[in-house]
Amino acid sequence: MRAVRGDATRTRAVLALGAGALLVATGCTTGVRYEMAAVPRPQSRVDRLTDNAEVALAERRGTAAVRYAEQAVALAPTDARYRALLGHAYLHAGRFASAAEAAADALRLDPRERRAALDLALAQTALGDWTAARATLTTYAQILSPADRGLALALAGDPLGGAVLIGQEARGPTASATARQNLALALALAGHWQDAQAVAAVDLSPELVEQRMQQWRRFVQPVTSSQQVATLLGITPVRDPGQPAALALVMPALQAFAEAAEPVTPAAPVETASVMLTAGASAVKFAPRREIVQPIAPRALAAVATPRAVVAASGRYYVQLGAHQSATIARVAWDTAQRRHKALAALTPSAAKVQVGGSSLYRLSVGGFAQAQAATLCRQLQAEGGSCFVRTHAGDAVASWAGGGTQLAAR
Missing domain, CATH: 1.25.40.10 (Tetratricopeptide repeat domain)
Incomplete structure (x- = not known):
């Protein structure tokens, strides 16, 4: 039209x-x-x-x-x-x-x-x-x-x-x-x-x-x-019970192979991955250097300290917010994250360029925390729908495009 x-x-x-x-x-x-x-x-x-x-x-x-x-x-x-x-x-x-x-x-x-x-x-x-x-x-x-x-x-x-x-x-x-x-x-x-x-x-x-x-x-x-x-x-997100198991895709060739094969009983139960959202999920697991997060049902949270009060004399822990294809995308991601999360407002982003599978990625993080403080910040971001995980210092430095703010750096 x-x-x-x-x-x-x-x-x-x-x-x-x-x-x-x-x-x-x-x-x-x-x-x-x-x-x-x-x-x-x-x-x-x-x-x-x-x-x-x-x-x-x-x-x-x-x-x-x-x-x-x-x-x-x-x-x-x-x-x-x-x-x-x-x-x-x-x-x-x-x-x-x-x-x-x-x-x-x-x-x-x-x-x-x-x-x-x-x-x-x-x-x-x-x-x-x-x-x-x-x-x-x-x-x-x-x-x-x-x-x-x-x-x-x-x-x-x-x-x-x-x-x-x-x-x-x-x-x-x-x-x-x-x-x-x-x-x-x-x-x-x-x-x-x-x-x-x-x-x-x-x-x-x-x-x-x-x-x-x-x-x-x-x-x-x-x-x-x-x-x-x-x-x-123009829609409203809802809690997703997942696609009915009866509709799971079985490709014809794989189905024929499965029907011809003798049944095998595994020695121990094996957990399989699922994209189904479960009510009350409290944490999300992340693959290495990959930004993944699923919507979490709203729940009451205890008050947590923001990282503005952190003293970074010896902190070596970083909260990684994502890994992006270019510095430009990382900068846009940081601007978006700051708008969404008040806890990031006074912090300065760090970046590190890494090679993964022959491609360059720009890791975006904030850091210089003690381990407990980094974990608290990440949990707060996740509860607000953000994506993150905690790791130790690994070549992170203040992003070249970063403006003013409180810089927390490992020493």
């Missing part, structure tokens, strides 16, 4: 952040209709279920869409289209972990599923796993439009990189108002407010531009990682 300059009513409908400053409609973020047979035929049960799911999505009834999509997947478990629809339904029902699982399953069945690729990146961003989201957007770059990929990239911690991609469409001869507003939003996420205002003003009156800037100032300061994606999509 294209908004025509001067048509204020239509422009508001397309661009209003309250209804979701949606990604450019290329078939990835809106209902995707699949090819119909040339010869009319009676609708099968799975056809009716998928149609019902698409209608429910269009009417913003995410829970109903999930119910229909789950039934469709149960009838055709190896059809990538239905898995992609299920992931889209979970996403719009505010169930981000299940959305990531279903979208990943769809891509295993068919890596050309555009809607699944975009939904996977958005779900990973909502779960706080920016590194995985950016990797997903890179892996499926060829099947995603630059505008869709750009705004998703901006949400995943690289707003300047996202603005470059969106600009490919926003500055072209067929540029739409939606693309220009998405470009403005990416610039706002990067902190380039004057540029964002100038781009937004191309399609909006001065009064609407000011309203948009106020909306975006609230948008760029979310409390949790999931809040920004939820606001974008």
